Amino acid sequence: MDFYPVAIEKLIEEFAKLPSIGKKTAQRLCLHVLNLPKEEVEEFANALIQARGTIKYCSICGNYTDKDPCAICGNPNRDKTQVCVVEQPKDIMTMERVREFNGVYHVLHGNISPMQGRGPQDIRIRELVARMSGDIREVIVATNPNIEGEATAMYIAKILKPLDVMVTRIAAGIPVGGDLEYADEVTLSKALEGRKQI
Amino acid sequence: MDFYPVAIEKLIEEFAKLPSIGKKTAQRLCLHVLNLPKEEVEEFANALIQARGTIKYCSICGNYTDKDPCAICGNPNRDKTQVCVVEQPKDIMTMERVREFNGVYHVLHGNISPMQGRGPQDIRIRELVARMSGDIREVIVATNPNIEGEATAMYIAKILKPLDVMVTRIAAGIPVGGDLEYADEVTLSKALEGRKQI
Numbered sequence: 001m002d003f004y005p006v007a008i009e010k011l012i013e014e015f016a017k018l019p020s021i022g023k024k025t026a027q028r029l030c031l032h033v034l035n036l037p038k039e040e041v042e043e044f045a046n047a048l049i050q051a052r053g054t055i056k057y058c059s060i061c062g063n064y065t066d067k068d069p070c071a072i073c074g075n076p077n078r079d080k081t082q083v084c085v086v087e088q089p090k091d092i093m094t095m096e097r098v099r100e101f102n103g104v105y106h107v108l109h110g111n112i113s114p115m116q117g118r119g120p121q122d123i124r125i126r127e128l129v130a131r132m133s134g135d136i137r138e139v140i141v142a143t144n145p146n147i148e149g150e151a152t153a154m155y156i157a158k159i160l161k162p163l164d165v166m167v168t169r170i171a172a173g174i175p176v177g178g179d180l181e182y183a184d185e186v187t188l189s190k191a192l193e194g195r196k197q198i
Numbered sequence: 199m200d201f202y203p204v205a206i207e208k209l210i211e212e213f214a215k216l217p218s219i220g221k222k223t224a225q226r227l228c229l230h231v232l233n234l235p236k237e238e239v240e241e242f243a244n245a246l247i248q249a250r251g252t253i254k255y256c257s258i259c260g261n262y263t264d265k266d267p268c269a270i271c272g273n274p275n276r277d278k279t280q281v282c283v284v285e286q287p288k289d290i291m292t293m294e295r296v297r298e299f300n301g302v303y304h305v306l307h308g309n310i311s312p313m314q315g316r317g318p319q320d321i322r323i324r325e326l327v328a329r330m331s332g333d334i335r336e337v338i339v340a341t342n343p344n345i346e347g348e349a350t351a352m353y354i355a356k357i358l359k360p361l362d363v364m365v366t367r368i369a370a371g372i373p374v375g376g377d378l379e380y381a382d383e384v385t386l387s388k389a390l391e392g393r394k395q396i
Contacts, residue, residue, distance in 0.1 A: 019230050025218065034250060045246040048246075052236055066205055067203075
């Protein structure tokens with residue numbers, strides 16, 4: 001029905017596979033790419049391959065990284081006695097933007113959601129427990145303040161209790177039902193400040 | 199300030215260069231790509247290279263094509279006596295969707311805009327005049343119904359008048375000030391039907 005050459009159809013299709021990109025936007029992006037200098041398109045294609053090829057998970061915290069351990073875990077100036085637990089790597093970036101946390105992270109890569117059949121064994125809880133030897137004084141749970149995030153926080157508090165480590169939860173301040181990604185720096189800073197033991 | 203590895207920063211930057219993609223969307227698209235199977239990312243990268251590498255302009259109509267002449271100009275069933283003049287290759291796709299036009303096209307790759315210093319010599323008017331030998335009975339000007347598009351239509355009508363070819367303009371029906379891309383099929387069909395000599 002459409003009369004685009006195959007290579008154009010194919011690129012439109014690839015763009016349309018991306019989240020939040022519809023057919024019309026994909027078409028516009030494709031036509032934009034056709035008008036770019038060849039080198040720029042190659043640079044874009046390379047960036048895709050490079051990102052997917054060189055990025056792996058940090059063996060300590062589970063964050064995206066190009067070296068192991070990651071820049072945060074490998075930084076001698078970061079406080080290794082405080083571990084902030086987040087659901088996704090992108091949450092680390094959000095926390096870092098606050099510039100008030102100097103500890104290290106633990107990425108769960110998900111949350112506990114009985115509704116969707118995701119239990120503790122499906123996220124990196126085992127790895128979190130394994131890190132609890134020795135130095136760690138405090139675990140700050142910064143999962144999203146929604147049902148799954150709260151359930152995950154409760155579970156972590158319960159499982160770490162016998163290990164004699166303080167478990168805290170970032171405070172109200174972030175609108176409940178929201179997503180960490182959309183919290184502004186001040187709100188997040190307040191939330192960090194007002195954290196309570198759970 | 200951001201703590202993404204270089205390869206991630208680079209890919210986010212590349213996504214953010216695309217039209218209508220902001221920093222936040224670029225970040226989401228990048229993280230999406232990191233979670234894709236390696237083969238799918240390679241396929242995407244390849245589609246970019248392929249599209250930019252194999253697509254050229256049809257030497258007759260100026261449409262995007264992977265062979266010369268393009269599928270429309272090379273189709274013996276298309277009526278070569280009717281030429282529909284459009285501003286951009288994407289407008290051909292819009293016209294084709296109407297399924298009521300069986301002639302061929304001419305892509306101007308722009309419009310006349312004195313305000314922006316774009317004159318007739320900056321778009322493919324010379325090529326249009328060169329096509330006017332022999333068979334062509336009618337030139338349907340389907341430039342956008344805005345100031346630049348109308349000015350372009352007027353200019354084409356003036357320059358083709360001495361060549362004894364009928365020049366028509368797609369009819370009102372498309373909201374004035376609009377863009378051809380967003381017209382629905384029925385409106386476009388009405389506009390084609392009601393075209394008048396200019």
